[in-house]
Amino acid sequence: MTEYHVIGAGLAGLAAACLLAERGKDVVLHEAAKAAGGRARSYFDAQLNCRIDNGNHLLLSGNDSTMHYLRRIGTEDSLTGPADPVFPFVDLCSGAHWKLRLNRGRLPWWIFAPSMRVPGTRPADYLLLLKLRRAGAGDLVERLVGGAGSLYRNLLEPLAIAALNTPLDIASALPLKVVLAETIERGGASSIPRFPAIGLSESFVDPALAWLQARGAEIRLGQRVTAIDPDQKTILAAPPWVAAELLPGLIVPDEFEAICNLHFKAQVDPGEAKFWGLIGGTAEWVFAKGEILSATISAANRYNDAGNAELAAKVWAELAKALGLGAELPEYRVVREKRATFAATPAQLARRPKTRTVNKNLVLAGDWTDTGLPATIEGAIRSGNAAAEAILNPGYP
Ligand SMILES: Cc1cc2nc3c(=O)[nH]c(=O)nc-3n(C[C@H](O)[C@H](O)[C@H](O)COP(=O)(O)OP(=O)(O)OC[C@H]3O[C@@H](n4cnc5c(N)ncnc54)[C@H](O)[C@@H]3O)c2cc1C
Known part of the structure; x- marks a missing residue:
């Protein structure tokens, strides 16, 4: 039977692999990192002595492709948020x-x-x-x-x-x-705002890997793909800079914006929604999850050179004021994702490639492809679905 190779086990690659497996195809999923999830992942943080996400991810109930993906892998109920x-x-x-x-x-x-x-x-x-x-x-x-x-x-x-x-x-x-x-x-x-009750990996990643394995997919973690075989059916779901290396001449977005998340060890009453929008501060959103209060600074290139201690003190002072917390800075972890998303400028949008390439065996997926959406989970999952459909159906647009 024909093997379908998916390169990259971020949410785009996972969505593509799941759709292919659901259609009964033989899937081989290649991931360079030791863990899957890409830019949406959870891990144990030794300093905070608990699991954290690399960053807060806010979804909305109208993110249909995402909700469908979660239903497919059986984790729609793992999201939380206000009723x-x-x-x-x-x-x-x-x-x-x-x-x-x-x-x-x-x-x-x-x-x-x-x-x-x-x-x-x-x-x-x-x-x-x-x-x-x-x-x-x-x-x-x-x-x-x-x-x-x-x-x-x-x-x-x-x-x-x-x-x-x-x-x-x-x-x-x-x-x-x-x-x-x-x-x-x-x-x-x-x-309706939605986000993982436990973590990104628990909602989006680990159950997808288990779901794929149960359907016979081969998952190769920790194996970086360095070349593409033009005769193999392949979905390239790596980040844009990797795609451009593997496919010289491919035009992709090449300017990026950081997202900085500050995770504080602080248990606060999560209120009705378990998060707040912050107006006039450094961070724009803050989420209360168990023993962690986690603030997000988007479009954060301007803070790339700021010291962690200085930034944490500044953001904590704002959180303390906003939520009536003590002034003493708790244990914290600053996570900077320097290439969190491509910059959604008109010039960068014009560089987003279509799903299909000149090679009928090779299609592209990733939040940076031309989904019409910004670089989000919904965009990543939709791109993965589109790539799987395109490689299966020659008539798919
Ligand atoms: C801090 C942060 C906060 C965010 N907040 C939100 C939010 O609130 N809401 C929202 O919807 N979205 C949010 N996003 C965006 C969202 O995380 C991304 O859009 C989505 O995860 C992108 O998935 P992807 O599969 O397209 O790419 P990636 O996650 O980058 O996946 C690509 C994968 O390819 C792998 N790879 C790279 N090179 C190779 C190779 N040579 N061989 C094999 N594998 C390779 C990588 O290791 C990676 O796992 C946020 C992103 C960040 C970083």
Whole structure:
């Protein structure tokens, strides 16, 4: 039987391998690292003496491909989050706490309820979202919708920075438009925040490997692929810089943005949602998970040279203020992912390749391929599904 080789066991490669195995194909999954998961993984941290994720990953219930992937491997119930579409925020400048609360249906009547919408906004302000609906690749987020008072500062800015991981003065509004169309515009039922209750590996990675093994897939961890056999059916799901090395001449995104996560050993009351958006601070989001309080700084290239101790002290002071915690800095771990995602600028979007290559045996997957979505779990999984479909079906677009 024909073997299907998948290079890279990040979420794109895992999704592709699962789809192929589900269709009864012989799968060989190659992963350079000793553990699978790529940019979404959990591990034991000796300093904190517990397992942590490399970074907080926020999903929304409208991430259909992701939810389907989790149902396939049997872990949809391993996600947690608020029961409703609610987003708690704390403004570090004013000290105000509020909750954005969407109604579940498609008709957004939450906009007309002052207790549900963003404080300081009027219903007419939300017409701004229509501007985003018309966004093209060349439209920059800040130029298109920025400077628009409370709605931008208190909602669009933190959402956009999380989705695009790119400074908003240079980020294209197009992928943000796609995210909003698949979540908030579909109504609150598609916008419920979700994240792993235990860890990324427990939800996305380890059960997928077990699921694949149970279906006879061969998993080769710790084995870096250094060349591609043009006669073998192959899905290349490695990061863009590796893909460009393996396939000279391939045009791929080549500018990246960091994400910095600061994990503090601190148990706090997780509240209704188990996370908060932070307005006016260094980090944009903070998650309470068991004994760890973990803050995320997106578009973090500007902090690449900042010292860990200095950054941790600064972020902890903000968390202490926002959540009413003690001033003493607890044990912490700073995790910097310097190439967390490609920069979602118009020029970089234009470098995203299609799934198919000139070789009919070789297709591409990864959050950096041309999914229309920003570099996210949903984009990675969708790219993996598309790659598997393309290699199985010559007629697949
Ligand atoms: C800190 C952080 C926070 C994030 N937050 C969010 C979030 O909140 N929500 C969200 O949706 N997304 C988030 N993302 C993005 C998300 O993690 C990625 O989009 C997704 O994990 C990318 O998966 P991938 O399979 O495309 O790539 P990768 O995870 O990079 O997988 C590629 C794999 O290929 C392997 N590989 C490389 N070279 C070779 C080789 N030669 N041979 C074999 N294997 C090779 C790598 O080791 C890796 O395992 C975040 C990312 C980071 C880093």
